[in-house]
Amino acid sequence: MAVRIDKWLCAARFFKTRTIAASEMQVGRVLLNGKRIKASKQINVGDEVCISKGPYEWTVEVLGLAEKRLSAEKAQELYEEHPDSVALREATSVALKEEYEEQKWAQRHGRPTKKERRDMQKFRGKD
Numbered sequence: 080m081a082v083r084i085d086k087w088l089c090a091a092r093f094f095k096t097r098t099i100a101a102s103e104m105q106v107g108r109v110l111l112n113g114k115r116i117k118a119s120k121q122i123n124v125g126d127e128v129c130i131s132k133g134p135y136e137w138t139v140e141v142l143g144l145a146e147k148r149l150s151a152e153k154a155q156e157l158y159e160e161h162p163d164s165v166a167l168r169e170a171t172s173v174a175l176k177e178e179y180e181e182q183k184w185a186q187r188h189g190r191p192t193k194k195e196r197r198d199m200q201k202f203r204g205k206d
Contacts, residue, residue: 080144081121081122081123081144082121082122082144082145082146083118083119083120083121083122083146084100084104084109084111084116084118084120084121084122084128085097085100085101085104085118085119086145086146087122087141087144087145087146087157088100088109088128088130089148090145090146090147090148090149090154090157091145091149091154091157091158092148092149092151092154093130093132093137097118100118101118103130103132104116104117104118105117105118108130108131108132109128109129109130109131110128110129111126111127111128112126112127113127113129122141122144123141123144124141124142124143124144125140125141126140126141127139127140127141128140128141128158134171134175135168135171135172136164136167136168137160137164137168138160138161138163138164139158139159139160139161139164140158140159140161141157141158142156142157142158142159143156143157143158144157145157
């Protein structure tokens with residue numbers, strides 16, 4: 080038995096709708112066994128699917144097939160993510176969090192807040 084990849088991606092909850100999954104394949108963000116594909120391509124158990132969403136990338140092996148959207152628990156049984164993919168996503172997540180914290184810190188040390196201005200005035204003796 081084989082299933083269209085756009086249906087499988089929706090059933091496995093990588094994308095919310097088949098339309099979104101199909102458009103991502105058209106752009107080239109979904110690869111099947113290392114090749115660009117169309118939404119109508121049939122997949123089988125054992126195939127390798129690479130999915131890019133924003134800064135994150137999943138590389139999974141197909142363990143089961145489904146055409147309808149499943150619950151989150153059952154959807155995770157349809158695939159197994161490669162350990163390299165998990166490590167790469169975690170490293171990306173950590174890097175993004177650090178970058179966010181740096182940006183937040185840089186914004187924070189721009190113009191002082193009202194409380195900080197009052198504290199500076201107190202320190203300077205202009206109170």
